[in-house]
Amino acid sequence: MLQLTKVSKNFGGLQVLQDVSFTVPHGSIFGLIGPNGAGKTTVFNLVTGLLRASGGGIEFNGQNLANVPAHRITELGIARTFQNIRVFKEMTLLENVVVGMHDHLNYSVVSSVLNLPSYRRMEAKARERALELLSWLRLDHKSHMLADSLSYGEQRKLEFARALATEPKLLLLDEPVAGMNSTEKSELMAEIVNIKQRGFSIFLIEHDMRFVMELCDRIAVLNFGRIIAEGSPDQIKNNPEVIEAYLGKEEAA
Template structure:
């Protein structure tokens, strides 16, 4: 589904990524781990068009994303959540999810301005779909509450529902368990598995190695802007370079 081919990113004299290559297969959960400053968030910013690579090629479902605008990348089927939760706290859960559907609502400016039947039908269908997505993340019983009333873990699940409202083929999760306690992490792991089982492909970046090892089908490890390992969780946890990157090299 997704290929990074020899991707490099440089800011002035600072090389953030160097010849990064990996493949995200369709239908699974792919994880990228690495210490702070390894370049993980830069990978997501390149993939979503917020940054452009200095060199190399990013291919999504056969299409080169090199010159594609961020909103067009969303239309192609890539959605993202952020490490810092970005929901509209003064809006209801239902309204938050409907916002994510704006690219798929076809009623025109006149329909909106004059409240025409086409607009009302589209709004009704959007709200029905939003309730369905909220049920996927077990928040449908709170659909009409303000988002600010949710716990931290519930806000993260709402963000998932809003991302899914864009009808993505690939869902990007940026450090989804940052700031969570063990119980919330376990609940969120189940939510991500549920998303996968509904036919979505998931690509997440995360610091929590235990979480990633228990969830992902394949994992890539980024360190100082380079991929040092890629494989199954069993491959990664026994890789000497990965152990050194996380634990340091033992002095002789």
């Protein structure tokens, strides 16, 4: 589904990524891990068009993403959440999700201003879909509440629902359980599995090793801008290079 081939990224004289290659298979939960500063968020920014690669190639469903603008990448079927929650706190949950459908609402400015039947039908359809997505995350009973009233974990779920509103084929999750307690992490893990079972593919970066090991089908490890390992969770957690990257050579020994 998503393939990176020898991707590099330089910021002036600083090389952040070098020859990064891996494939995110369709229908999987794929994790990218690594110590702080390894380059994980840079990978996400390259995939979503916020940055341009200095070298190598990125393809999504066979289409080269080089020079494709961020909004077009969203239209192609890639959605993303961010480490820092970005919901509209003064809007209701329902309104937050409908906002995510903006590119899929096919009506004119005139029909909106005049409140024509075509506009009302499209809005009703969008609200129905938004409620469905909120129900997937078990938030539909709070659909008319302000997002600011939600707990931290619920705001993260709302962000998932809004990302899913763009009708993605691939969902990118940037440290989805950052700042959560163990109960919230368990609940969110179940929600991510549920999303996968509904036919979505998921690519995530995360620091919580237990969460990644329990959730992901396959994992790649980034260290100092290079992929040092890729495989199943069991293969990764027993890999000497991975252990050294996280613990240091002396402690790993």
